[in-house]
Amino acid sequence: MPACGELQDIDTQTIAEFKDVKANVERLLDAFKFRDALKEAMNLARIGNKYIADCEPWKVAKTDMKRVETILNISLQLVANLAIAFEPFLPFSSARLRKMINIDTFDWNQLGSTDLLQAGHQLAEPELLFEKIEDDVINFQLKKLEETKKANEAANYKAKEIKPNVPFEDFEKLDIRVGLIKACEKVKKADKLLKFTIDDGSGQDRTIVSGIAKFYKPEDLVGKRVCFIANFAPRKLKGIESQGMILSAEDFDGSLSVITTSADVKPGSQVC
Structure with missing residues (x-):
């Protein structure tokens, strides 16, 4: 020293x-x-x-x-x-x-003194006090924490309360059909939106825009049979006319899963 x-x-x-x-x-x-x-x-x-x-x-x-x-x-x-x-x-x-x-x-x-070490004091061999933590180690731990958080949320999940009863006639007003996804692509300048081209059995393709881009890659949806509401009034999303709404289930963590059929039913089949 x-x-x-x-x-x-x-x-x-x-x-x-x-x-x-x-x-x-x-x-x-x-x-x-x-x-x-x-x-x-x-x-x-x-x-x-x-x-x-x-x-x-x-x-x-x-x-x-x-x-x-x-x-x-x-x-x-x-x-x-x-x-x-x-x-x-x-x-x-x-x-x-x-x-x-x-x-x-x-x-x-x-603590706060300036004479803790006296002149001539012999120091020991120095070494690293803290090891450098690499990015991959940090990312691994963050992923592990996220997985633990999701597991805890899943274990403690409680379904939302059932909404008030509605007349059966209200349900009958909805025309829910099965559609075959022929094409799917991301909507430009819209992180959440996917544009679907759907065979609805009418002989004319139907376009539907859905906000599920965070949960699916477009190519993974092509060829699937999904349920959609066919008689919603058309509305424009990012300049694209959407002719219906694809139905999805919302999981405990907010992720969406499209409603599909267990069998290859014909496009245009009604859900009843």
């Missing part, structure tokens, strides 16, 4: 930045603001990184090694403070850091 020499303005400013860390962390912990308290502790690392970057000891070493000793002294004092500040949040990392700077014990009341 090098000795601390004459302090420059940047040294005194840096020391002033972290002298109140103990009071700030304790205040936040007392208010049960654990995340903010951890951020305050991590702020020591930010202060240290900025100090090293601003002082550029690798350049100063060419002309003034005494100045480099002061820079390293203050930097290592910051590291020692980090080892204390981390203890309530990352006890294992704190222990590893103390091992690297060769400190067996510490006193929480020393």
